[in-house]
Amino acid sequence: MFYYASKILWFFATPSNLLIVLVLIGALLAMTRRFRRFGLASVLVVTLAILALGLLPISSYLMLPLENRFPAYRDDGRQIDGIILLGGAIEASDSAARGSLVANESAERVLDTIGLAYRHPQARLLISGGGGMVFSDGTAEAPIIAAYLRTIGIESSRIIVEDRSRTTYENALHSRSLANPQPGERWLLVTSAWHMPRAVGVFRAAGFPIVPYPVDYRTRGALEDQRMFIYVSEGLRRLDVATKEWAGLLAYYAAGRTSALLPGPQDSEPLGTVSR
Template sequence: MFYLASKIAWFFATPSNLLASLVLLGIVLGMTKRCRRLGQGIALSGALALLAFGLLPVSSALLKPLEERFPAFRDDGRPVDGIILLGGAVEASDSLSRGSLAANESAERVLDTLTLARRYPKARILISGGGGTVFGDGAAEAPVIAAYLEGVGIDPARIVVEDRSRTTAENATFTRALIDPAKGERWLLVTSAWHMPRAMGVFRKAGLDVVAYPVDYRTGAGEDALRPFAFVSDGLRRLDVAAKEWAGLVAYYAAGKTPALLPAP
């Protein structure tokens, strides 16, 4: 129920959808005599907001605190016993229909996991990512990624597939059921930097002491992080990502799925 409600609510609350809907609503109201002025005002406000949020670095300012919450991983020479890769980097249905890996803008999750797998040849690799849509089940992502890793030379015996999860909370719960790290074992958690605070929170809640390995940064360092966008679509896409993640943090904390509103190192 939580999954279904969150997906439906977010469809209507997504900033780009919401602003475009305001423009459309304003146009419709502007075609009526009684609400012509109101409609024109709503349409104009929505259009200006689309331009402002699409071109100004508002979304970067929202995303940067999330991406910098957990520092980049630094190899200190200690052994790594396992690597946990969270799904969200591959379009499973497209990959299966094309017979080739179809990665999205979070492809670094898979690429960095491959690098780690070769750097730590004895580490186990758990891939967590099921499939799901609001009105039915989709293709699971984890088996697709597992097949890709095997195809580029990773020993299948090292790979554990968790293909039931549809949310970050389920990633943690189902992963906990599959692995039982011994005391002192070191497991890396690979996910997007902007998603790492929420991921670390739910894994801690599930009783898994993991080490953050953030990848897939969307903002630059220093002043570059707050430069305007050249295309409205780029700014709106980043705004959708930032707004969804902040909303997820609030919802997870309110539901007791994470021990802190903004988990920290």
């Protein structure tokens, strides 16, 4: 129920969708005699809001605290026993239809995982990502990515496929069950930097301590170094992503799926231990 409610609610609450709906409502009101002035004013205000949110770096300011929450991974030479790749980097249904990997704007998740796989040839690779059934055909990502990894020479014996999860919370639960991490093992978690706080929070709650490996940065990293967007669609797209992630953090914290509103490195469990 949580999954379906969250997906349906977010469809209507997505900023870009909501702004367009407000413009349409204003236009309809402007066609009536009684609310004509209010409707016209609403259209003007919302249109200006779309331009401001789409061109000004407001969405970058929202995303910046998420991306800066965990530092970039620095290899300290210690052994890596496993690498977890969270889904969200490919268009699963398009990939299945084309018979070829169709990546999206989070392709760095797959690219960095490939690099890690070759730098740590003994590490297991856990690909986590199922298919949602609300706004898609249910095609799972993990098997498609796993098949691609095999075509570039990564041994099948190293790959673990987790294709049941539909949410970050389920990513953590099913990944822990399949990986069965042992005390002393080190597992890297590869996901987008803006998604890392929520991912770390649920993996901790699931008793699966991981080492964050953030990728797919969208901002420049410094508050004063953000730039305006050239296209309104770019700013609105980033606004959608940032707003969804903040909403996800709030919802997970309220539901008790994370122990902190904004999980960070300072409240991390000791590496190499697994709570039972």
